[in-house]
Amino acid sequence: MQRLLPDPGSTTVEQQLDTYRPCEESREDRPYVAMNFAATVDGRATIGGVSGPIGSETDTAMLVGLRSRFDAVMIGAGTMRAERYSGLDRRLIVVESGPEGRVDLPVLLRSLREEGVRALLCEGGPTLHGALQAAGLVDDLFLTIAPKLSGGGAPPRILEGELEEVVPLELAWLLEEDGELFARYSRR
Numbered sequence: 001m002q003r004l005l006p007d008p009g010s011t012t013v014e015q016q017l018d019t020y021r022p023c024e025e026s027r028e029d030r031p032y033v034a035m036n037f038a039a040t041v042d043g044r045a046t047i048g049g050v051s052g053p054i055g056s057e058t059d060t061a062m063l064v065g066l067r068s069r070f071d072a073v074m075i076g077a078g079t080m081r082a083e084r085y086s087g088l089d090r091r092l093i094v095v096e097s098g099p100e101g102r103v104d105l106p107v108l109l110r111s112l113r114e115e116g117v118r119a120l121l122c123e124g125g126p127t128l129h130g131a132l133q134a135a136g137l138v139d140d141l142f143l144t145i146a147p148k149l150s151g152g153g154a155p156p157r158i159l160e161g162e163l164e165e166v167v168p169l170e171l172a173w174l175l176e177e178d179g180e181l182f183a184r185y186s187r188r
């Protein structure tokens, strides 16, 4: 794998993630929060209703490596319904509406921090991503761009929902292997 930015040169998933220590960045009132998504070049976050066919084996290795850097993994109810989630060696938090409606995300993150969660990897989906960004609760966004076009009617993009303001991002790193791009964006 090649690192295109910063410091161009060869690297591996392990070497790259070795420098990434989100548990050391926790906030007082919430864990450090990173999102992870894979998308096609035409911006689709699903193929046939699931994310599996988008990324390569290297994308899977990146996701598995990323999980190991975090205390817990979080997903929305829609992702839980669509994807297979089993055998995770991290605590899994599923965000689903209760009798009182949608989950209050700042309250949830505060309670997770109080329980000792220093860093949280949110693996989607697009609706939960939109809600977290709208509330200013996302620090990093890992985005794999697979070199493929999927077309389709109206599959979701990596973020769905309204944002009051455009969220400016900084490209923290960009990696490439076999035409697949692995970007890490940080909130400015």
Ligand SMILES: NC(=O)c1ccc[n+]([C@@H]2O[C@H](COP(=O)([O-])OP(=O)(O)OC[C@H]3O[C@@H](n4cnc5c(N)ncnc54)[C@H](OP(=O)(O)O)[C@@H]3O)[C@@H](O)[C@H]2O)c1
Pocket (backbone or CB within 6 Å): 036, 037, 038, 039, 044, 045, 046, 049, 050, 051, 054, 075, 076, 077, 078, 079, 080, 082, 083, 095, 096, 097, 098, 101, 102, 103, 104, 105, 123, 124, 125, 126, 127, 128, 129, 131, 156, 160
């Ligand atoms: N390409 C990728 O990397 C990737 C990653 C993840 C998912 N996906 C795909 O995304 C699709 C699912 O998308 P989605 O947007 O429906 O799923 P989602 O974001 O995982 O789940 C959204 C659901 O979470 C629940 N929820 C409860 N409180 C919430 C809050 N405060 N904010 C937001 N949501 C809250 C609601 O469900 P209830 O009201 O039912 O409780 C809501 O409909 C699947 O097809 C999956 O394959 C792709």
